[in-house]
Amino acid sequence: MSIxxxxxxxxxxxxxxxxxxxxxxxxxxxxxxxxxxxxxxxxGMDIIGEKFKNNQVYVPEVLIAARAMNAGAEILKPYxxxxxxxxxxxxxxxxxxxxxxxxxxxxxxxxxxGKGLKVVDLGVDVSADRFVEAARENNANVIACSALxxxxxxxxxxxxxxxxxxxxxxKVIIGGAPITKSYCDSIGADGFSSDAAxxxxxxxxxx
Amino acid sequence: MTSFExxxxxxxxxxxxxxxxxxxxxxxxxxxxxxxxxxxxxFEDHYEFDLAHIxxxxxxxxxxxxxxxxxxxxxxxxxxxxNIPLPPVDNMDGYSSIINTLDFYKKSRKxxxxxxxxxxxxxxxxxxxxxxxxxxxxxxxxxxxxxYQRQAEWNRKFALNAIExxxxxxxxxxxxxxxxxxxxxxxxxxxxxxxxxxxxCDAVRxxxxxxxxxxxxxxxxxxxxxxxxxxxxxxxxxxxxxxxYKEYLxxxxxxxxxxxxxxxxxxxxxxxxxxxxxxxxxxxxxxxGKRWICCTSHFVQEHCSIDELIYAYxxxxxxxxx
Numbered sequence: 001m002s003i004x005x006x007x008x009x010x011x012x013x014x015x016x017x018x019x020x021x022x023x024x025x026x027x028x029x030x031x032x033x034x035x036x037x038x039x040x041x042x043x044g045m046d047i048i049g050e051k052f053k054n055n056q057v058y059v060p061e062v063l064i065a066a067r068a069m070n071a072g073a074e075i076l077k078p079y080x081x082x083x084x085x086x087x088x089x090x091x092x093x094x095x096x097x098x099x100x101x102x103x104x105x106x107x108x109x110x111x112x113x114g115k116g117l118k119v120v121d122l123g124v125d126v127s128a129d130r131f132v133e134a135a136r137e138n139n140a141n142v143i144a145c146s147a148l149x150x151x152x153x154x155x156x157x158x159x160x161x162x163x164x165x166x167x168x169x170x171k172v173i174i175g176g177a178p179i180t181k182s183y184c185d186s187i188g189a190d191g192f193s194s195d196a197a198x199x200x201x202x203x204x205x206x207x
Numbered sequence: 208m209t210s211f212e213x214x215x216x217x218x219x220x221x222x223x224x225x226x227x228x229x230x231x232x233x234x235x236x237x238x239x240x241x242x243x244x245x246x247x248x249x250f251e252d253h254y255e256f257d258l259a260h261i262x263x264x265x266x267x268x269x270x271x272x273x274x275x276x277x278x279x280x281x282x283x284x285x286x287x288x289x290n291i292p293l294p295p296v297d298n299m300d301g302y303s304s305i306i307n308t309l310d311f312y313k314k315s316r317k318x319x320x321x322x323x324x325x326x327x328x329x330x331x332x333x334x335x336x337x338x339x340x341x342x343x344x345x346x347x348x349x350x351x352x353x354x355y356q357r358q359a360e361w362n363r364k365f366a367l368n369a370i371e372x373x374x375x376x377x378x379x380x381x382x383x384x385x386x387x388x389x390x391x392x393x394x395x396x397x398x399x400x401x402x403x404x405x406x407x408c409d410a411v412r413x414x415x416x417x418x419x420x421x422x423x424x425x426x427x428x429x430x431x432x433x434x435x436x437x438x439x440x441x442x443x444x445x446x447x448x449x450x451x452y453k454e455y456l457x458x459x460x461x462x463x464x465x466x467x468x469x470x471x472x473x474x475x476x477x478x479x480x481x482x483x484x485x486x487x488x489x490x491x492x493x494x495x496g497k498r499w500i501c502c503t504s505h506f507v508q509e510h511c512s513i514d515e516l517i518y519a520y521x522x523x524x525x526x527x528x529x
Binding site for chain 1: 337338341342344345346385386387388389390391392395448472473476477508509510
């Protein structure tokens with residue numbers, strides 16, 4: 001097994017120490033940070049995302065893989081800057097105003113990072129104005145809104161309206177337990193996803 | 208027939224003259240209900256609620272020590288947590304609210320009283336944080352089992368103390384489901400959760416009290432094991448989380464009762480009265496007499512108006528009696 005495959009394998013199993021050790025070894029062998037990221041970490045996270053979508057793995061497996069990926073990416077960060085590697089796009093993500101649930105949003109964030117996207121996480125209880133402000137500050141390609149409650153999902157419509165009012169050149173995607181395709185269409189959002197892995201793919205398609 | 212008898216018979220699957228009625232209305236709706244009815248108890252009396260949902264009891268973890276660690280940004284792993292003793296479960300001062308509530312609902316109203324308790328997973332989410340907790344299931348399984356064992360013993364004693372005070376049913380709250388699937392694999396649940404639920408379940412069933420489970424989300428793959436644990440009632444059977452009533456009626460209604468039916472996520476509280484009426488009628492037509500207690504699927508949300516709540520319960524009350 002090549003060292004890149006080994007890194008990918010260990011990352012999928014959530015083995016932080018092994019991932020760090022193998023990345024150090026790969027860098028010593030002269031493998032570029034870009035290659036480690038693009039040929040080991042990101043494909044590994046893709047596999048986890050696909051398995052999650054197909055109910056082959058569950059939330060704990062995704063969480064430990066994402067933790068290992070972040071540990072690896074942290075080591076690679078200075079090398080990637082040196083090599084001039086850029087993010088594939090920027091997403092501003094948050095749970096909408098009035099809603100304090102964040103596990104779904106966090107899963108989406110991890111999947112998006114696993115695609116090589118820069119994700120600006122605004123946390124929970126985020127107003128439409130704050131989404132727009134952060135998107136502008138970060139020159140985002142996508143705003144991703146999450147809601148668990150039917151009582152809060154109405155705020156997504158405000159986000160879409162604010163984006164239009166401010167003439168921002170970006171896409172708004174939405175997700176969460178009560179969200180449906182028809183709701184997405186009714187508020188004029190650009191896309192909706194019923195699971196974290198598909199949300200990341202959707203965001204990628206807009207970057 | 209008293210409410211206690213009605214609910215007991217329903218849970219056991221015996222014929223009853225009406226459908227038991229209840230609702231999780233007090234949490235968000237108290238002010239609106241009080242303005243219209245004087246107090247929540249008057250609302251409950253007006254609709255002849257058959258159950259009382261009781262909260263309270265001693266603290267189940269050392270709040271001060273946990274807060275201190277959180278403030279210091281120290282990660283509370285299972286190993287760290289095992290060094291923090293649990294508060295005493297036999298300190299009866301912690302049970303005063305349970306005693307007072309039982310006095311009111313059980314003695315004077317003859318209602319079926321069930322006590323909310325935290326399941327092994329839910330009660331440790333506050334300590335670890337849910338995401339860390341989910342990761343610890345895979346990262347520190349052996350240490351986590353030791354934490355669960357300790358907590359399960361505490362939960363068992365708490366349940367038995369409450370039963371001794373007169374609680375009719377121990378209601379274990381432990382969310383295991385997502386919108387379309389389990390939060391963790393069935394195998395992991397079996398290895399990590401099942402044995403520590405069994406400790407409380409066995410104790411409660413051996414005492415002769417009733418036993419129920421609350422879990423939001425899709426838990427269909429676990430129903431057989433939930434029955435094996437001798438849970439007698441599930442709240443809610445969440446139709447909106449890919450748990451069709453048909454599945455319940457064809458496979459499980461002989462073995463376990465369900466409570467719910469008035470969906471607060473999509474039905475009650477949206478001002479769509481015709482839809483609300485049609486939904487309540489549909490649920491009654493589907494579940495009435497099938498080991499079912501009519502109740503809200505969760506706490507009624509604060510966006511529900513008092514008029515809509517009254518509209519829903521006027522109808523449910525009428526249908527329950529038919």
